[in-house]
Amino acid sequence: MMGYYLIAGIMFLVGMLVNSRLKSKFKHYSEVSLGNGLSGREIAEKMLFDNGITDVRVISTPGFLSDHYNPQDKTVNLSDDVYNGRSVAAAAVAAHECGHAVQHAAAYAPLKMRSALVPAVQISSTLSQWVIAAGIGFMGFGGGSQTILLIGIALFAISTLFSVITLPVEYDASNRALAWMQSAHIAVGSEHEGAQDALKWAARTYVVAAIASVANLIYFIMIFLNRRNDD
Numbered sequence: 001m002m003g004y005y006l007i008a009g010i011m012f013l014v015g016m017l018v019n020s021r022l023k024s025k026f027k028h029y030s031e032v033s034l035g036n037g038l039s040g041r042e043i044a045e046k047m048l049f050d051n052g053i054t055d056v057r058v059i060s061t062p063g064f065l066s067d068h069y070n071p072q073d074k075t076v077n078l079s080d081d082v083y084n085g086r087s088v089a090a091a092a093v094a095a096h097e098c099g100h101a102v103q104h105a106a107a108y109a110p111l112k113m114r115s116a117l118v119p120a121v122q123i124s125s126t127l128s129q130w131v132i133a134a135g136i137g138f139m140g141f142g143g144g145s146q147t148i149l150l151i152g153i154a155l156f157a158i159s160t161l162f163s164v165i166t167l168p169v170e171y172d173a174s175n176r177a178l179a180w181m182q183s184a185h186i187a188v189g190s191e192h193e194g195a196q197d198a199l200k201w202a203a204r205t206y207v208v209a210a211i212a213s214v215a216n217l218i219y220f221i222m223i224f225l226n227r228r229n230d231d
Helices: 002-030 040-050 089-104 109-137 143-184 192-231
Strands: 057-061 066-070 075-079
Touching: 002 089, 040 075, 040 089, 040 143, 066 089, 075 089, 075 143, 075 192, 089 109, 089 143, 089 192, 109 143, 143 192
Parallel strands: 057 075
Antiparallel strands: 066 075
């Protein structure tokens, strides 16, 4: 498992750097006032209205950068800084989360696939590492260890698939948000460039997570193949 911890450690450090950069960008663009003076809540409600979505509520949620769209109860949840904020950062985040609501209304395939995987991911994320550790630990005690390891890899692959599918979902939501912000004149010129920059760094956090998951999956597969070849 040393290879796993090495990969995890490297990606953890990269993730910390990206998250630090994201927070720095958010802080910077939170201090850049939006020319039209609209709050994040008002922007979210306008984007939903412009896209013909009338069954989604915009609500405030506690936390920092805790913003998300909940497809189960059809709510756009905005952190206080975004909900009440009247900055470029607030506009970008609010529009991005509404981008997910637009995806949901349009039955965007990757979003549907990601939502369908959620129950399986909740199980796999809890069990996969324990099963893989058991499979590796029992190596040398017969073919049963290969089966255990293979089950663990299959569980881990579900989480990896979820991470990979998340990428087009997040990038598409940002693209929808930026296109709408420009066409609706919510953010223009340097404001639009700032929103694009903020969302770019937010997306990179998902890229790091996906790369880490794929790298670890390959590592576990290589262990399995080497173990099988040794028998």
